[in-house]
Amino acid sequence: MKYIRALLSLLVAGGLTYLLNQPLGPAPALGPFFSPFTGFWQNDEAPQKVSSSELKLQGLKGEVIVKYDDNGVPHIFAQNDEDLFFAQGYIIARDRLWQMDFYTRVTSGRLSEVMGPLALDFDRYNRRLQLPEGAAKLAEVFMKDPDSKLVAESYSAGINAYIEQVEYKDLAIEFKILGYSPEPWSPLKTALVEMLMRKDMNARSDDYRMSNTLAAHGKEVVKDLFPNYPIEESPIIPKGTKWGFTPVAVPKVPEMLKASVAARLDIESENPGIGSNNWAVHGSRTATGLPLLSNDPHLGLSLPSIWYQMQLVSPTVNVYGVCVPGWPGIGIGFNKDIAWGMTNVGSDVFDFYQIQFKDKTQKEYQHDGQWRPVTMKINEFRVKEEAKAVQDTVRYTHHGPILYSDGQTPFMGDLPVGHALTWIGPVAVGNSLKALYMINRAKNYDDYRAIMPYLASPAFNVVFASNQNDVAITSAGQLPLKWKEQGKFVLDGANPAHDWRDWIPVEQNPYVKNPARGYVSSANQFPADPSYPYYLGWKFAPGERGIRINERLEKMTQATIDSLRLLQNDNFNVEARRVLPDLLKILEKDSSSKANPAYQILASWNLRNDPEELGPTIFERWVKELRLAIWDDDFPSTDKKAPMMLPTRDRTWALLQKQPNSKWFDDKRTPKKTETAADIVRTTFAATIDSLIDKHGRINEESWAWGKAKGTDIKHLVPLFKSFSRMDVINGGGANIVNATTEGGHGPSWRMVVQLDKTWPKAFGLYPGGQSGNPGSRLYDNMIDRWAKGELNELVFLKSKEENHPKIISTLKLGK
Amino acid sequence: MLYVLIILFSAIAQYFGPWWLMPIVCFVLCLWKADAALKAFGVAFFAAATLWLGYASYQHFVNEGLIGQKVADIFKIPNVLVLVVITTLIGGIVSGFAGMAGYYCRRALA
Numbered sequence: 003m004k005y006i007r008a009l010l011s012l013l014v015a016g017g018l019t020y021l022l023n024q025p026l027g028p029a030p031a032l033g034p035f036f037s038p039f040t041g042f043w044q045n046d047e048a049p050q051k052v053s054s055s056e057l058k059l060q061g062l063k064g065e066v067i068v069k070y071d072d073n074g075v076p077h078i079f080a081q082n083d084e085d086l087f088f089a090q091g092y093i094i095a096r097d098r099l100w101q102m103d104f105y106t107r108v109t110s111g112r113l114s115e116v117m118g119p120l121a122l123d124f125d126r127y128n129r130r131l132q133l134p135e136g137a138a139k140l141a142e143v144f145m146k147d148p149d150s151k152l153v154a155e156s157y158s159a160g161i162n163a164y165i166e167q168v169e170y171k172d173l174a175i176e177f178k179i180l181g182y183s184p185e186p187w188s189p190l191k192t193a194l195v196e197m198l199m200r201k202d203m204n205a206r207s208d209d210y211r212m213s214n215t216l217a218a219h220g221k222e223v224v225k226d227l228f229p230n231y232p233i234e235e236s237p238i239i240p241k242g243t244k245w246g247f248t249p250v251a252v253p254k255v256p257e258m259l260k261a262s263v264a265a266r267l268d269i270e271s272e273n274p275g276i277g278s279n280n281w282a283v284h285g286s287r288t289a290t291g292l293p294l295l296s297n298d299p300h301l302g303l304s305l306p307s308i309w310y311q312m313q314l315v316s317p318t319v320n321v322y323g324v325c326v327p328g329w330p331g332i333g334i335g336f337n338k339d340i341a342w343g344m345t346n347v348g349s350d351v352f353d354f355y356q357i358q359f360k361d362k363t364q365k366e367y368q369h370d371g372q373w374r375p376v377t378m379k380i381n382e383f384r385v386k387e388e389a390k391a392v393q394d395t396v397r398y399t400h401h402g403p404i405l406y407s408d409g410q411t412p413f414m415g416d417l418p419v420g421h422a423l424t425w426i427g428p429v430a431v432g433n434s435l436k437a438l439y440m441i442n443r444a445k446n447y448d449d450y451r452a453i454m455p456y457l458a459s460p461a462f463n464v465v466f467a468s469n470q471n472d473v474a475i476t477s478a479g480q481l482p483l484k485w486k487e488q489g490k491f492v493l494d495g496a497n498p499a500h501d502w503r504d505w506i507p508v509e510q511n512p513y514v515k516n517p518a519r520g521y522v523s524s525a526n527q528f529p530a531d532p533s534y535p536y537y538l539g540w541k542f543a544p545g546e547r548g549i550r551i552n553e554r555l556e557k558m559t560q561a562t563i564d565s566l567r568l569l570q571n572d573n574f575n576v577e578a579r580r581v582l583p584d585l586l587k588i589l590e591k592d593s594s595s596k597a598n599p600a601y602q603i604l605a606s607w608n609l610r611n612d613p614e615e616l617g618p619t620i621f622e623r624w625v626k627e628l629r630l631a632i633w634d635d636d637f638p639s640t641d642k643k644a645p646m647m648l649p650t651r652d653r654t655w656a657l658l659q660k661q662p663n664s665k666w667f668d669d670k671r672t673p674k675k676t677e678t679a680a681d682i683v684r685t686t687f688a689a690t691i692d693s694l695i696d697k698h699g700r701i702n703e704e705s706w707a708w709g710k711a712k713g714t715d716i717k718h719l720v721p722l723f724k725s726f727s728r729m730d731v732i733n734g735g736g737a738n739i740v741n742a743t744t745e746g747g748h749g750p751s752w753r754m755v756v757q758l759d760k761t762w763p764k765a766f767g768l769y770p771g772g773q774s775g776n777p778g779s780r781l782y783d784n785m786i787d788r789w790a791k792g793e794l795n796e797l798v799f800l801k802s803k804e805e806n807h808p809k810i811i812s813t814l815k816l817g818k
Numbered sequence: 819m820l821y822v823l824i825i826l827f828s829a830i831a832q833y834f835g836p837w838w839l840m841p842i843v844c845f846v847l848c849l850w851k852a853d854a855a856l857k858a859f860g861v862a863f864f865a866a867a868t869l870w871l872g873y874a875s876y877q878h879f880v881n882e883g884l885i886g887q888k889v890a891d892i893f894k895i896p897n898v899l900v901l902v903v904i905t906t907l908i909g910g911i912v913s914g915f916a917g918m919a920g921y922y923c924r925r926a927l928a
Binding site: 004005007008010011012014015016018019022023032033034036037038039040041042043044045046047048049175179722723724725726777778779780782 | 832833836837838840841845870873874876877878880881882883884885886887888889890891892904905908909911912915916918919921922923925926
């Protein structure tokens with residue numbers, strides 16, 4: 003009996019211990035997770051305090067000093083470049099390892115290994131976009147150049163030094179909740195992070211919608227309503243700039259695709275939030291007589307933040323700025339002599355080809371009058387909690403992958419069957435590490451121009467300013483040499499003239515140095531007006547931000563850091579200035595509209611999307627409804643069978659103002675009535691107010707205030723982890739406002755202003771998050787409130803490790 | 819006495835090793851010293867519970883105290899106090915059974 007009792011009790015105790023040490027379905031193992039010695043309780047961080055500490059690290063050549071300021075920014079002082087990048091990797095891994103690891107799992111299409119089946123379609127899509135193949139190519143290039151090889155390898159070694167010594171208790175909370183561990187880093191992983199940026203910036207297309215539109219309405223309508231250049235625009239390169247080069251021959255426009263488009267593609271279309279602003283003001287317009295530079299890249303706002311601030315110092319460099327975790331060097335920043343910033347170019351580099359297969363087996367396809375073989379590749383996915391690996395067969399043509407074939411489940415919406423994709427992501431090479439290595443050390447304009455051949459993709463508008471009083475901007479990147487409108491519609495995969503064949507010579511990318519107007523700027527609008535000899539795309543980001551930035555810079559004479567900061571936070575609504583007076587004139591003539599209190603709000607609105615204003619809440623919703631009401635009968639944008647493109651807002655307002663009697667105002671869905679522009683304006687106004695009342699209650703100063711009605715969500719990378727997110731941050735702005743914060747959670751992901759100087763620059767900046775990736779740290783989201791208010795922090799740019807700066811609070815010594 | 823010894827040894831063990839050293843410490847100490855099944859369960863339960871409760875509270879109150887509520891929200895646990903109670907119970911129950919097993923094994927070996 004006593005033996006049985008002993009045995010039973012042992013079984014119970016042992017079994018319980020064993021169970022608590024095992025993951026339970028998607029939940030983490032409860033024992034280690036709840037143990038205050040190892041689990042999530044360990045992720046509560048102590049407040050920052052004055053301290054100095056030492057760590058021994060294998061792999062360092064000499065001693066490295068890391069000084070942390072009160073914002074958690076590390077300032078790294080190394081005696082050579084190997085140690086510098088080693089320390090950069092080590093230090094960023096301490097704060098952001100989970101995020102870095104997550105990024106690489108996304109782009110290698112391996113998220114389902116740790117997140118389970120719900121991530122599988124996303125993984126399939128990312129593999130089909132050939133993100134892993136693109137990364138492999140980039141990693142190869144990194145190894146061929148001595149500088150980028152040093153950077154990539156030292157950085158990886160530093161991250162791995164951290165991974166080797168980190169214990170479970172110190173792992174990021176996301177690892178603990180999801181129950182997995184970080185994988186060793188490598189240059190390939192850095193390349194995978196770069197691929198994430200390429201996808202975010204470039205993987206969008208209107209081709210399919212445009213083809214449907216062309217099929218339904220014909221050439222003339224498309225020419226009229228979908229012009230290749232906007233009516234109101236202020237291009238990046240000032241109008242009238244002479245192109246100082248002889249253009250190469252542009253391919254002739256071939257026969258257009260005659261076949262109808264059979265498949266349905268549902269690729270992300272318009273996304274005004276992915277954009278950015280940057281500008282540099284020449285010394286002739288500033289208070290100091292030397293340039294000022296500003297940049298605010300707009301990206302999907304996330305926690306942990308996409309950016310991480312650092313200062314990197316070695317005998318070859320002293321640079322400050324932000325980097326993307328996983329990507330070594332400084333991406334946007336400044337050194338003693340120069341400053342630089344980036345915005346997305348957004349040219350059309352994502353094209354679909356209609357493929358004609360020989361038969362149902364889809365083993366051969368037509369091209370140039372011949373049958374060419376389709377190659378097959380099988381992707382394998384080891385999905386968490388599933389015993390068997392999932393396989394996914396992808397067919398390739400020389401254009402690229404058939405994004406989805408018959409019978410396969412696409413990631414987004416319905417099936418885009420049988421179309422091949424050519425996009426820049428896996429094709430362009432460049433060498434981003436070399437480019438960053440060079441720009442971080444650049445001293446003047448020539449050094450800046452020297453990086454251009456290494457910037458391939460995504461294409462960036464790289465703004466530049468130096469203390470030699472040069473300002474410049476270049477739409478840098480590898481851009482396909484296209485015939486006019488190539489890729490505006492789905493292309494013919496059988497016609498060799500439709501292939502991408504060549505690139506615009508890199509020195510002929512749009513650029514300008516010290517233009518007469520005394521400033522350069524970009525806001526993702528058209529890089530150049532139609533005088534530029536090459537076709538880059540028919541549609542860029544709406545022009546309002548660029549128009550506003552340029553008109554304000556035009557008026558600046560004694561610009562200071564603060565004038566640039568205020569411009570970054572400019573909430574003026576250019577679109578309202580353009581169209582609201584005409585809309586109000588129509589409402590004015592209608593007594594019931596005029597009696598609506600919302601009319602008075604709009605009539606007395608100062609045209610600013612400030613957080614306390616009610617005007618923008620009404621206007622932004624109304625113009626959306628109005629545009630839909632005008633076009634959706636003729637260009638159904640959400641049609642299941644053949645979705646079309648809505649004409650741009652720019653074209654819409656021109657129609658309203660210049661062709662008020664156009665047939666497009668008539669709603670085809672009401673055959674008995676012939677609507678006019680005025681009818682649509684009145685009915686959408688009433689409908690907008692009704693739906694706003696439904697959503698926010700009766701008109702009142704509080705719930706109708708724009709800041710509250712809009713709200714900006716800054717979500718954790720795993721949106722399921724709601725408590726790690728910051729929702730409904732109150733601020734002004736809007737998608738096409740200079741202060742480009744959107745409801746969907748896009749917006750200025752880093753704001754920086756640099757004042758160049760002969761001796762030492764002054765700089766300000768912050769991003770909506772914090773240096774720490776740990777939700778248990780005060781430094782996880784400490785900059786959000788100041789960001790929402792439009793304030794900036796002064797950046798601590800140390801001259802040397804000996805400098806005694808009051809904001810430096812702790813020192814970490816890394817030795818071998 | 820046993821109560822103090824369990825806290826002391828399992829604290830040292832868990833500081834350097836995995837969490838499951840705690841039930842092992844309870845088992846070993848109760849094998850050595852416990853004199854009744856319920857008492858063994860009780861003393862191991864309370865010692866382990868004290869340790870986990872104490873250390874979890876220390877982490878929460880001495881540090882910024884930000885993570886508890888966030889974790890509670892993710893797992894749909896009403897508040898951080900309930901999270902502390904769950905922590906305490908997990909540590910206590912597994913250790914209690916280990917202590918009891920220690921006592922029964924002592925009896926079996928006697």
